[in-house]
Amino acid sequence: MSADSSPSKETVNPAVDGSELIRFDKVTKRFGGNTVLDSLDFTVSSGKHVTLIGPSGSGKTTILRLLMTLIKPDEGTIKVGGEYLTHEDRGGSLVPAGEKHVREVRKHIGMVFQQFNLFPNMKVMRNITEAPMHVLGLSRDEAEERARELLDLVDLTEHADKYPTQLSGGQQQRVAIARALAMRPQVLLLDEVTSALDPELVAGVLDVLRDIAHSTDITMLCVTHEMNFARDISDDVLMFDAGRVIESGSPEKIFSEPDHERTRQFLSAVL
Amino acid sequence: MKWDWNAVSDFMPMFWHGLLVTLEALALGAVLAFVLGLVWAMMQRSEHAAVRWPVMAVTEFVRNTPLLVQLFFLFYVLPEWGLTLSALTTGVIGLGLHYSTYTAEVYRAGIDGVPVGQWEAATALSLPRARTWFAVILPQAIRRVVPALGNYVVAMLKDTPMIFVIGVLEMLGEARQYSAQTFHTVEPITIVGIAFIVISYPASLLLRVLERRLVR
Numbered sequence: 001m002s003a004d005s006s007p008s009k010e011t012v013n014p015a016v017d018g019s020e021l022i023r024f025d026k027v028t029k030r031f032g033g034n035t036v037l038d039s040l041d042f043t044v045s046s047g048k049h050v051t052l053i054g055p056s057g058s059g060k061t062t063i064l065r066l067l068m069t070l071i072k073p074d075e076g077t078i079k080v081g082g083e084y085l086t087h088e089d090r091g092g093s094l095v096p097a098g099e100k101h102v103r104e105v106r107k108h109i110g111m112v113f114q115q116f117n118l119f120p121n122m123k124v125m126r127n128i129t130e131a132p133m134h135v136l137g138l139s140r141d142e143a144e145e146r147a148r149e150l151l152d153l154v155d156l157t158e159h160a161d162k163y164p165t166q167l168s169g170g171q172q173q174r175v176a177i178a179r180a181l182a183m184r185p186q187v188l189l190l191d192e193v194t195s196a197l198d199p200e201l202v203a204g205v206l207d208v209l210r211d212i213a214h215s216t217d218i219t220m221l222c223v224t225h226e227m228n229f230a231r232d233i234s235d236d237v238l239m240f241d242a243g244r245v246i247e248s249g250s251p252e253k254i255f256s257e258p259d260h261e262r263t264r265q266f267l268s269a270v271l
Numbered sequence: 272m273k274w275d276w277n278a279v280s281d282f283m284p285m286f287w288h289g290l291l292v293t294l295e296a297l298a299l300g301a302v303l304a305f306v307l308g309l310v311w312a313m314m315q316r317s318e319h320a321a322v323r324w325p326v327m328a329v330t331e332f333v334r335n336t337p338l339l340v341q342l343f344f345l346f347y348v349l350p351e352w353g354l355t356l357s358a359l360t361t362g363v364i365g366l367g368l369h370y371s372t373y374t375a376e377v378y379r380a381g382i383d384g385v386p387v388g389q390w391e392a393a394t395a396l397s398l399p400r401a402r403t404w405f406a407v408i409l410p411q412a413i414r415r416v417v418p419a420l421g422n423y424v425v426a427m428l429k430d431t432p433m434i435f436v437i438g439v440l441e442m443l444g445e446a447r448q449y450s451a452q453t454f455h456t457v458e459p460i461t462i463v464g465i466a467f468i469v470i471s472y473p474a475s476l477l478l479r480v481l482e483r484r485l486v487r
Binding site for chain 2: 068069070103106107109110111113115117118119120121122130131134135179180183
């Protein structure tokens with residue numbers, strides 16, 4: 001991982017193969033007259049756990065939403081696994097990607113939302129099996145077996161036959177994590193996944209994510225205000241301000257001796 | 272004015288036949304309105320303006336012209352173009368088409384009421400478009416609007432006498448025919464009126480129960 005706008009880079013363990021998995025190339029995103037991302041460049045290597053920190057409105061969540069194709073960039077390109085996400089290379093020129101292409105590249109990406117966004121009309125089991133069956137083409141048995149393994153991982157085995165509304169917020173979020181993982185994504189996007197939870201439920205969700213971070217080689221991009229969690233799981237931390245990466249580096253460095261005054265201000269406000 | 276109980280019993284066989292036709296037109300018309308309305312609502316959400324605009328134009332046109340005119344048009348003008356349908360079929364299509372433009376609005380409200388996060392989760396899972404609609408969005412949207420759809424069925428019931436004008440012998444048609452033959456008017460018309468109350472009032476009560484159970 002490196003941020004071109006920052007001097008520090010590649011401070012982290014090269015455990016996984018480390019090839020470039022995500023690349024933002026001069027990505028600009030505006031909402032109305034407000035420029036949320038300003039010609040942003042950054043890359044994430046395969047297997048890395050990257051945390052995006054910074055004040056609200058600094059563009060962190062926008063990055064995740066761009067990667068999930070929930071929104072489109074105004075300028076610039078995004079590559080995932082060497083493939084353009086929102087563009088297609090047609091005869092040497094870059095054109096906006098068709099639905100089929102986006103679908104194909106997007107399959108490698110999973111997302112967990114702040115508000116869980118479970119499907120309330122489906123039981124927990126079907127929330128998890130729906131996409132593997134209808135997107136990956138797994139049989140019901142295969143999908144349910146996979147779902148049971150994941151429910152075991154998130155410690156909700158006995159809740160498979162409940163509806164989401166019968167679960168606590170923390171349990172719902174763990175189902176959402178299982179649902180995202182059931183697609184076996186290469187990249188997992190975590191968008192403030194504990195912000196909507198009651199304080200006593202946060203730990204359970206973070207424990208599950210720690211487990212996943214330490215036991216799999218899945219690449220994680222995480223927007224969070226849980227700085228201890230960020231310190232725990234991150235290989236790299238990116239500090240955002242006003243749509244730019246102003247500083248990046250290992251959690252030890254960013255949290256202990258940041259270079260940038262703005263980072264110091266931010267951290268002293270949240271820690 | 273004299274009330275003649277003999278006329279009542281005399282009319283009853285025709286009444287039962289008319290009731291059957293009314294319920295048949297209502298049931299088929301409602302099914303058509305439910306299905307077509309859903310099609311309109313989904314097409315109005317298309318990404319393509321070439322799909323959205325014609326649907327918008329047709330539904331606005333149908334909603335803003337009288338059912339009576341539409342029934343005459345279907346029954347008298349379509350045959351000029353070589354399309355001849357039975358009176359009952361025409362009635363069902365007229366009722367179904369007319370009410371589909373209302374049910375479309377109901378569905379639209381239901382679809383708009385589904386949180387945007389549901390669409391985003393479906394996108395994040397790469398669910399195919401059809402799957403997103405039929406497994407995720409519509410089950411949530413329709414649940415909320417069942418009572419509103421039901422209200423239109425009751426409204427449609429009260430509009431079924433209109434298809435009498437194109438010669439369908441539903442309840443009112445039978446009553447008119449009976450009075451034309453026997454000069455008894457009060458009895459058959461009264462019976463028909465009572466029949467409408469007997470059907471529609473319990474239906475309204477049922478809808479209120481449904482509303483309490485489904486809309487939370």
